[in-house]
Amino acid sequence: MRSLLIYVGIMLMSFCQAQNLPLNTGFSTIPAGAHLKDTNNDFAPFVGTYVASFNGNEITLSITKQEDKLEESSHKNYYMDALIIKYIIKNSVGNVLQDTKNNNTYNIELYSIDLPAPNTVGFLYSGTNCSVGWGEINLKKINSNQISWEYRPNDVTTTADKCPPNLDTTIYLPITKDLIFTKQ
Numbered sequence: 001m002r003s004l005l006i007y008v009g010i011m012l013m014s015f016c017q018a019q020n021l022p023l024n025t026g027f028s029t030i031p032a033g034a035h036l037k038d039t040n041n042d043f044a045p046f047v048g049t050y051v052a053s054f055n056g057n058e059i060t061l062s063i064t065k066q067e068d069k070l071e072e073s074s075h076k077n078y079y080m081d082a083l084i085i086k087y088i089i090k091n092s093v094g095n096v097l098q099d100t101k102n103n104n105t106y107n108i109e110l111y112s113i114d115l116p117a118p119n120t121v122g123f124l125y126s127g128t129n130c131s132v133g134w135g136e137i138n139l140k141k142i143n144s145n146q147i148s149w150e151y152r153p154n155d156v157t158t159t160a161d162k163c164p165p166n167l168d169t170t171i172y173l174p175i176t177k178d179l180i181f182t183k184q
Contacts, residue, residue, distance in 0.1 A: 023081065024115050035068060036080035042115055043083050045141050050181035052149065054174040056092040061085055061181060062101050069111065083112040083121055085137075089172045098128070098172040110137065125173070130163030131155065133171035142180070149179040 019034045023042065030036070043065050050061045064086075068079040086101035087110070100108050109126040116122045119141040127134030135153035142148055151173055163169055 030076070030078050032076040032078060034078045036078065038065070038067075038081040043081065043112070043121070045119075045144070046083055046121055046139060046147065049184045050147060051184055052174075052179055052181040054176065054179055057097065057172070057174075058090045059174060059181075060088045060090075060101075060184075062087065066111075083123070085110040085123065087173070097170075125151070125153075127153070127155065128171055129167040129169050132163070132169040133173065133175075137173075139181075145183045147181050147183075149174065149181055150177040151175050 019031060020037045020039075021030065021034050022039055023036050025034075025036055046063050047065055048063060050063070052059050062085070064084050065081065066084050067081050069082040069084075071078055071080050088099045088101050089097045091097055100110070107126075108128060110123055112121045113124045114122040116138065117140070121139050123137040123139065125133065125135055125137050132155060133153045134155055135151065137152075138150045140148040140150075153171065153175055156171060156175070
């Protein structure tokens, strides 16, 4: 009888454990509480600090990997390994225009959501104040020291009823395709 109770206990514990799934599992097939894992180590080549210049500004990306980031939606909650981007943008004289790496007052999120093609990671960008500029960013690994950037915003404007006039709604990230960032 004791061995039967131990067996039933082990079976119950195995059913209660969260299910690990690959990163590109389709949203409709992800069970609530599941963990999307970077089982193929697709994220490792992107981790690091990268720098590029665009229209006189210097953009520094700091890319880190976070395991088991909680992803909440109205349909279900689950966990996923994700790349997180924090950035600093400086103008041509070195003044900081926007800093999400050292300044936590910005409520800006930029994290990976999919692997749309080989050596490519897709990111969701929440936009700047009032979500202006929210959209998708794709990074493609060119070689061990370079990535290519593409930013496709869905919303680049703001209206008075959407955002208070005293907030900066400037989109500082480069809205472009094929911008090359070099690893530092």
